[in-house]
Amino acid sequence: MNTAIEVRQVHKHFGALHALNNIDLEISTGEFFALLGPNGAGKTTLINIIAGLTLASSGSVRVMGHDVIAEYREARRMLGVVPQELVFDPFFTVRETLVFQSGYFGIKKNNRWIDEIIHHLDLSDKADTNMRSLSGGMKRRVLVAQALVHKPPVIILDEPTAGVDVELRQSLWRFIKQLNHNGHTIVLTTHYLEEAEALCNRVAMLKNGSIIVLDNVRNLISNIAGYRIRLQLSPDTIPVALQPLTISHDQGYYVLAIEEYFQLENVMAVLRSTQTQVLELQILQPDLEEVFVKIMHGAENLEFVSV
Amino acid sequence: MNGFLTLLYKELLRFWKVGFQTLFAPILSTLLYLLIFSHVLEEQARVSPSVTYTVFLIPGLVMMAMLQNAFANSSSSLIQSTVSGNHIFMLLSPLSYQEIFTAYVLASVVRGLIVGLGIYVVAVVFFEPPLYSLAWIIAFALMGTALLGALGIIAGIWAEKFEHLAALQNFAILPLTFLSGVFYTISSLPSFWRGLSYLNPFFYMVDGFRYGFFHSSDVSPYLSLGILMVCFLAVSWWTLRMLKAGYKIRK
Numbered sequence: 001m002n003t004a005i006e007v008r009q010v011h012k013h014f015g016a017l018h019a020l021n022n023i024d025l026e027i028s029t030g031e032f033f034a035l036l037g038p039n040g041a042g043k044t045t046l047i048n049i050i051a052g053l054t055l056a057s058s059g060s061v062r063v064m065g066h067d068v069i070a071e072y073r074e075a076r077r078m079l080g081v082v083p084q085e086l087v088f089d090p091f092f093t094v095r096e097t098l099v100f101q102s103g104y105f106g107i108k109k110n111n112r113w114i115d116e117i118i119h120h121l122d123l124s125d126k127a128d129t130n131m132r133s134l135s136g137g138m139k140r141r142v143l144v145a146q147a148l149v150h151k152p153p154v155i156i157l158d159e160p161t162a163g164v165d166v167e168l169r170q171s172l173w174r175f176i177k178q179l180n181h182n183g184h185t186i187v188l189t190t191h192y193l194e195e196a197e198a199l200c201n202r203v204a205m206l207k208n209g210s211i212i213v214l215d216n217v218r219n220l221i222s223n224i225a226g227y228r229i230r231l232q233l234s235p236d237t238i239p240v241a242l243q244p245l246t247i248s249h250d251q252g253y254y255v256l257a258i259e260e261y262f263q264l265e266n267v268m269a270v271l272r273s274t275q276t277q278v279l280e281l282q283i284l285q286p287d288l289e290e291v292f293v294k295i296m297h298g299a300e301n302l303e304f305v306s307v
Numbered sequence: 308m309n310g311f312l313t314l315l316y317k318e319l320l321r322f323w324k325v326g327f328q329t330l331f332a333p334i335l336s337t338l339l340y341l342l343i344f345s346h347v348l349e350e351q352a353r354v355s356p357s358v359t360y361t362v363f364l365i366p367g368l369v370m371m372a373m374l375q376n377a378f379a380n381s382s383s384s385l386i387q388s389t390v391s392g393n394h395i396f397m398l399l400s401p402l403s404y405q406e407i408f409t410a411y412v413l414a415s416v417v418r419g420l421i422v423g424l425g426i427y428v429v430a431v432v433f434f435e436p437p438l439y440s441l442a443w444i445i446a447f448a449l450m451g452t453a454l455l456g457a458l459g460i461i462a463g464i465w466a467e468k469f470e471h472l473a474a475l476q477n478f479a480i481l482p483l484t485f486l487s488g489v490f491y492t493i494s495s496l497p498s499f500w501r502g503l504s505y506l507n508p509f510f511y512m513v514d515g516f517r518y519g520f521f522h523s524s525d526v527s528p529y530l531s532l533g534i535l536m537v538c539f540l541a542v543s544w545w546t547l548r549m550l551k552a553g554y555k556i557r558k
């Protein structure tokens with residue numbers, strides 16, 4: 001497999017702020033990759049450096065093997081970026097915007113592809129509307145369309161679903177999944193972790209400018225999240241021995257955290273020995289959000305710091 | 308169309324779509340200057356036996372309007388897009404910094420020339436100024452607008468707010484054009500002020516441009532053109548360096 005994006009020892013300083021700290025990252029062609037992290041972690045800064053919109057303080061970046069500074073023309077042809085900010089040129093209509101963007105890439109007759117993108121992003125009604133008169137969510141769709149006009153093999157989406165309604169969110173992801181299926185490499189950031197979990201193979205989590213976790217989504221969930229069990233007991237009291245595992249007690253349900261399945265046996269043994277009856281038992285599936293919260297809170301004492 | 312032509316076309320369309328503001332308004336206001344000055348000063352002043360003050364004024368005012376509009380075009384286009392953030396679409400494309408530079412300068416030149424031509428056509432109808440050499444006229448028109456177009460790029464990138472740009476226009480571009488001999492021949496100035504005028508590049512633009520009409524000038528048009536070329540090369544080199552380094556726009 002080839003490397004779509006290669007980030008080597010990238011640092012970025014904004015004055016005294018160390019916004020990116022020694023980022024090393026390799027994303028293969030065909031991957032569906034998520035860049036996660038709290039506000040201000042450095043996701044957009046990293047994306048801007050990959051796109052050549054921001055210059056790194058040190059380090060190097062390649063897109064499909066082309067250095068983003070030395071071979072910027074080739075690198076930019078390979079890359080489509082959906083920016084986080086809702087920017088637009090108020091002088092033009094949706095179609096004009098897309099035609100100009102194609103033109104910048106030297107593509108002459110692009111109308112068929114432009115029509116297709118307009119259709120997929122549900123912009124057909126608005127194609128001849130001035131950008132100024134679009135709603136926020138529609139402007140976001142145009143940004144997605146603009147990133148795709150030159151059919152880039154690598155597509156980066158910086159919070160593409162912020163402010164976008166449910167219906168479009170689904171059709172957008174269908175479209176992006178289709179692109180990924182056709183071989184495009186996709187990198188996205190989002191604060192909706194269930195989106196990342198459903199779509200992505202691998203994630204990197206950033207905090208304060210460092211990558212603190214870089215792994216396969218499945219591995220992360222099974223290695224880090226642990227499990228939750230939900231119990232309804234009679235009588236409605238938890239034995240003292242189980243109190244350390246208890247996370248919550250709400251409307252007659254206790255939620256306990258366990259690391260591995262075998263601990264379930266211990267829990268049952270304690271309940272039996274205290275003659276507590278189990279009225280109901282559920283094992284809750286762990287998700288990426290739990291992993292995220294756990295990692296972001298425990299980042300300081302994480303022993304498996306990045307790969 | 309290739310990327311460069313697309314950007315050029317877009318920059319032309321940008322001022323063309325709002326032509327009332329960007330073309331018609333400056334033409335009209337310059338013609339008003341001409342009308343008022345000629346009315347007030349026609350009787351008192353005669354630059355030479357054959358040249359009335361109004362006729363003398365025409366090339367200077369045409370040049371002044373061309374320079375101001377060339378500067379305004381690239382600088383306002385750039386600051387509008389950097390302030391609104393939509394310049395990133397250009398930066399994300401494979402356009403080279405030389406292509407970006409050339410497209411912005413050319414768009415400035417075209418707007419300057421349209422404004423200049425508009426004023427000139429009306430002036431010809433009413434005041435019949437002489438015309439000595441079209442070649443010199445065109446050479447200085449191109450040189451002046453290109454130089455100001457390039458300066459506009461620097462200003463548009465440097466300025467972070469519209470006020471910065473307005474300040475530059477009011478405290479640098481406007482006085483330099485006013486003091487370049489648009490309204491007088493510098494041979495009529497006291498020697499200190501004349502010496503100072505020689506340091507003003509705008510003086511050479513106006514003086515050389517006027518030579519194309521009257522076949523007379525304060526300094527040789529060859530010298531003026533040479534000085535302007537050196538200025539243009541220096542400013543272009545600086546602008547290209549800024550663009551290449553991503554000064555302010557790729558921070």
Ligand SMILES: Nc1ncnc2c1ncn2[C@@H]1O[C@H](COP(=O)(O)OP(=O)(O)OP(=O)(O)O)[C@@H](O)[C@H]1O
Pocket residue numbers: 014017019037038039040041042043044045046084558
């Ligand atoms: N141009 C800039 N000048 C100074 N500081 C900046 C600049 N751009 C970003 N920063 C700082 O760098 C840090 C990382 O910002 P960045 O925008 O990359 O975060 P992010 O992970 O994208 O956050 P969010 O989820 O809110 O989009 C922040 O502390 C931010 O304030």
Ligand SMILES: [Mg+2]
Pocket residue numbers: 043044045084158
């Ligand atoms: Mg961001």
